[in-house]
Amino acid sequence: SAGAVAQESAKLEEVIVTAQKREQNAMTVPITVDTFSSRDIEVTGAQDIKGVEAYIPGFEAGDGVTQVGLTIRGVSSSNLSSGGDPSVATFYDEDYVPQAASTVTFSDMARIEILKGPQGTLFGRNAAAGVVNMVPNQPGADLEGFVSARLGNYDLTRFEGMINAPLTDDLFMRANIYTNERDGYIQNVSPGGDDVGAEDNQAARIAFLWNITGATNLQVSYDYDKVDNAP
Numbered sequence: 001s002a003g004a005v006a007q008e009s010a011k012l013e014e015v016i017v018t019a020q021k022r023e024q025n026a027m028t029v030p031i032t033v034d035t036f037s038s039r040d041i042e043v044t045g046a047q048d049i050k051g052v053e054a055y056i057p058g059f060e061a062g063d064g065v066t067q068v069g070l071t072i073r074g075v076s077s078s079n080l081s082s083g084g085d086p087s088v089a090t091f092y093d094e095d096y097v098p099q100a101a102s103t104v105t106f107s108d109m110a111r112i113e114i115l116k117g118p119q120g121t122l123f124g125r126n127a128a129a130g131v132v133n134m135v136p137n138q139p140g141a142d143l144e145g146f147v148s149a150r151l152g153n154y155d156l157t158r159f160e161g162m163i164n165a166p167l168t169d170d171l172f173m174r175a176n177i178y179t180n181e182r183d184g185y186i187q188n189v190s191p192g193g194d195d196v197g198a199e200d201n202q203a204a205r206i207a208f209l210w211n212i213t214g215a216t217n218l219q220v221s222y223d224y225d226k227v228d229n230a231p
Contacts, residue, residue, distance in 0.1 A: 075129035085126035
């Protein structure tokens, strides 16, 4: 008797990163970089950088709502002033953001990259420990959108919506909105005081991308992020 054996070829998923200021396959980048994808954000429910630390070895984000102390490989900065340079640089959409803005909401985010080790050559003097690079989705040529909801205990209600539309053959628009509310887990008996752990934040973004030529494009975007969380 003769038998046939079916075999499937193994394929590695291609991971694109911008660890060297341009999009590359992570396998070709000579930098230690961990990637937290949009799928990871959806599965874990992470809504800011504090929700990533449990899944990235050697990375800690602390518990603060603002002025978080980011740590990579045990190196951090205790300087939380607005004029101080932290040891971990944070970038959002290729722009440097101060520590007070490092907890930007993960709304319609493509990925988060954690670059470990000194990155001063490409990212500046305050990247001695590494870089946190947050990359939102860019406008594209396809008409698409989504609406999502997440419900949980303590009356958690989280809603998100996005629409991407081509305005012309070369001009594209992408807009999204995000809201998150949750009751606190400890009741505050003080009059007018919020319950401990209560959450209330909203975020929105609109971006326009113009492909001027095959080698030149212009993107204009506006981001809104409001946090009104209890201690």
